[in-house]
Amino acid sequence: MKAKAAILEEFKKPLVIRYVDIPPLLEGGILVKMVSSGICGSDIHMVDGEDPRVPVPIILGHEGVGEIVEINGDKRDLNGEILKKGDLIIWNRGVVCGECYFCKVLKMPYLCENRKIYGINRSFKEYPHLSGAFAEFIILEEKTEILRLSPNTDPNVIVMAGCSGATAVHAIDALEDNLLDKTVVVQGGGPLGIFALSLAKFQGAKNTILITGSSFRKEIAEKIGIDMILDRNTSAEERLNKILDITYGRGADVVIEATGTNKAVPEGLRFLRKGGTYIIAGVASPQEKVPIDFYEVSSKNITIKGVWVSDAEHFKKAVSFVEKHQDLFATLITHKISLDEINYGLDLVRERKAGKVVITY
Ligand SMILES: [Zn+2]
Ligand SMILES: [Zn+2]
Structure with a gap:
């Protein structure tokens, strides 16, 4: 099976649409079919090569909502509920180690020295390759913090809780x-x-x-x-x-x-x-x-x-705040585009001609 993906191959250049093989899952891995993703202001700095965390090639996109296609093993969400195939989920973009000084002693996981971020510092060259939201599928690793969403949550609205909301x-x-x-x-x-x-x-x-x-x-x-x-x-x-x-x-x-x-x-x-x-x-x-x-x-x-990024608590609070005020946050969405239109979407954000731009799949 292949997934359509928008790849940043060179800084300051438009993203390129390619078809990528979906690799088998490791223990604890989750294959997610993207439903909605958001373009963040920081994506512009990443495309322009101004964010030192970002390697190329990379699949960008750090705000996403999707549906579970396959889970390799048992996995619970932040509420302790068992996740299953078909669940609509949102995930914390940062995966922390839980072992470093900042995670363990200071309890400031947003400062984790080994923080891996979907769509920001995960190279397309490394397994599982599908590590950003600007693709039809993403593979989440075992330590990812996930929340299952109720089926009446609007994926396009809740998506902004993942980055700007949590921050x-x-x-x-x-x-x-x-x-x-x-x-x-x-x-x-x-x-x-x-x-x-x-x-x-x-x-x-x-x-x-x-x-x-x-x-x-x-x-x-x-x-x-x-x-x-x-x-x-x-x-x-x-x-x-x-x-x-x-x-x-x-x-x-x-x-x-x-x-x-x-x-x-x-x-x-x-x-x-x-x-x-x-x-x-x-x-x-x-x-x-x-x-x-x-x-x-x-x-x-x-x-x-x-204030640097966010942790699981900020993420969870942001998700419940948006879930409770979906009508209010829906007014922020000015553009819904397809993955094929991603470069247009990035231009809108770059020129500040948009509120929130979301990609629907
Ligand atoms: Zn962001
Ligand atoms: Zn850590």
């Missing part, structure tokens, strides 16, 4: 205080930013504010009920004043970077009140450096916190 949960969980009565600013209106703001809203934040330059994304944020949307094309002064106006001149309690670029950081720090927290969640590849005013950091007693 957004990590960003919110990284805050020491709860968000009741707080003002939360998110820079960047992609799925990560919208997800983080939705979480803040449902946790009782008083003001949720989005900074974005995309009219497309503004519309999505409006539909979702974000309290204030500030245009990135206005002056920095204007944006700051609007935030100061609704916070009695103090500034935001929390600012979350979800743009994917270092350039957002200096402005984000200015938005914060004294004692506020700045979370960097979107920057996922090395970037040109930007100057930061450390006097601003010390004199305002600011906490700056990096």
